[in-house]
Amino acid sequence: MLVVAFVSFSLFNFVGDPINNMVGEETSDEERAELRETLGLMDPIHVQFSRFVVNASQGEFGISYQLRRPVSELIVERLPATIELVVISALIALITGTLLGVYTGINRKGFLSDLILAVSLLGVSLPTFVIGILFIYLFAVILGILPSFGRGEVVDLGFWTTGFLTTSGLKAIILPSVTLSLFQMTYIIRLVRAEMMEILQTDYIKFARARGISEKSIKYKHALKNGLIPVITIAGINIGTLIAFSIITETVFQWPGMGFLFIQAVQFVDIPIMSAYLVFIAFVFVMINFIVDILYYFIDPRIRIKGDAASG
């Protein structure tokens, strides 16, 4: 975390002069210097950095140069949109990905499996924004059934704004979330498929067959449970990636989330927002990996024993 904080701090601290963006052409040099002083930009680097870390740990990232509002406030405002988008697309990716993966893993030679795999190849190779634009063209322009941008109507719950409670909000989330999930989904399909194929060859599946256990139980209880272990690892890492990818999707669909905020910030060299965003993403990655490790403990009994031995 500290390393990421330093990188995000230093990278942006030496790129461009924020004062130039904040003030107009006719501001005098004295006024500029004064502003620098108040923003703390004249202090030595290490002082600036330690201030940055202390503030960041309290959720304080300074004031946006561009919008002149506290960054933390901006992030809280934009956070629900991104979280909703990411959660929905993660669910889509996990559920459909696993289902299709199991299907193609079991029915290896069927026409439908070949079709799914061919389409999934498209999902891997086409960049997100192309898919997004294609979706907008198809569903919003030609068919006109789904909105092409924005979140639709949102309901404000005080601490959280949600699009789930209105029809237009629900409609609006379909296209961006499907677009976002497509890449992960194809990834999971292939992973689950490979895992299922491998596990169905193992001795314990053969032994289960020899005991006369039904095919259904073998596939969905014995094989799938084993096959999901690596999927959870990948899925954990990928939820982080989803947030990162959401920059592109949010831009394509004009989704008022954090990624969109970041892109706007980049255009204006708005350093506090950019560094806050980077630190936030790093934090999410660390948290997700932590959660995945804990999940492992519950899913895989082999790890549980090692953990017990180490602690006791």
Next chain:
Amino acid sequence: MSFLKIENLSVDYPMRKETVNAAKNVNIQVNKGEILGLVGESGSGKSTVGNAIINLIDSPGKVSSGSVILGDINIHEDQTNSIKYRGKKIGLIFQDPQTSLNPILTIGEQLIETIQTHLNYTKEEAKNKSIELLQEVGIKDAKKRFNNYPHQFSGGMRQRVVISLALCCEPELLIADEPTTALDVSIQSQILDLIKRLTKERNLAVILITHDMGVIAETTDRVAVMKNGNLIEIGNTKEILTEPKEIYTKSLVSSVPPTNKKISRFVIIEKDIKNNLENNIKILNRWEKKQITNKNLIDIKNLSKSFDDNFFTENTNNSVMAVNDVSFKINEGESFGLVGESGSGKSTIAKMIVNLFQPSSGDVFFDNICITKIKNKTEMMKFRKQIQMIFQDPYSSLNGRLKVKEIIAEPIRLHNPSITNFDLSDYIFDLLDSVELSQNSSERYPHEFSGGQRQRISIARALATQPRLLVCDEPTSALDVSIQAQILNLLKDLQEQLNLTILFISHDLPVVRQMCDRIGVLKEGKLCEVTNTEDLFVKPQHPYTKELLRLMPKIESIYR
């Protein structure tokens, strides 16, 4: 009237180029209360027959003809029939207990599921029955262990769980496919006793598939010998082992190392093996023949090695003593055997002698120089040249991307950089000759060779540096008996002609008896006794040695 009748069973594996007949018109009958041994070397189709009985042949293989009649019912007539019989009427045990249980389900879950699949039991009844079964197969604390996962059991215990799973719905036929091959002798005899006991108590019909003639001799009533998918001979175990009619059975029986006497060479009956006594003369031209001096070549003093469980903390409570205060000497020109069960530290000692591991304490002296303290690289090279190693698995110990000549040339070049290309290839040919491989094999890659031939390549590579000491770590345990006999003959001949000193590591007592002059017995990292081979087998001193000898499956037991 036999309980199980296999009639004209054939199994085909259609390949891209041709169809492989894994079993051809096999006819076997098994009675209740009888153990039938199915014996053969790898690729003989013995497992195929076992799996074909319950229609468990991996695709693309299929049963192409024949019938399997259990009681009065032909279970191959209807696909659903044979599946219904799996587990219920026919139980199957696989070779490797490490992989035949699902790692993320408790053994209780696996037992209950199997019982409920076949019998109309409630969960509670199924649980009680499973606990009874676990007790029956000899698992202590069955109630507690019921909720354990497979990895919490040792290998032998896992095989017991597997047996309980195979028996949980009271099948009438049990097929055991190499049930003890992955286990140590002491556990092997327990598992075999268990199978024998259950056969009697439950009046089971048992098919025991194995390659181990000792197991066959001690366990089975009748035996069927298979080769290349054909049934060669079937009959009473005693008759087959003592008076085999077919040539193949004769050669199979004669390649098994006898446990009760030492023989000078294994009798190889197959005709295409020529006598090789002349072959090593060429390589001798380059070899300075060593004088047998009877002095110590290797002197090991208080050698210990501990492996820490935890890499970061030096917590000695957690560490495992793989080798614990071991001292012995090997004389020049003799072959010294190290025997012990898995985990006894025999391979660890070998690796410390060839300096792949650093000992935690103690020293290894080679020719009176302490080689564990050498820091200088060029000094070390001198010793590496004189000590060579042959590993257990001939499949992973040869680099698959190199041609045989490159594999053998590498150590020669390393220790003699100035050798000319002509001289080098000449030397490689001589080496190949000495291990009875043809010269044109030098241009081929390891995957084109069989296991026994690969082990010959390993030996040629080890001989390339003209070592004084050859460390053989289970050199034949991955091989079939007839191949094992050839390799052991080869090693004996080479030793005789080159005056090699051999450290021979094995878990197989009969093999060690044939190969070694003196033997050290290891148990849990400690040396129990070191003595002359014949003394060890005739009048063992240490109780552990006695135990090992008692449990060793003996092919001669059939004469009793």
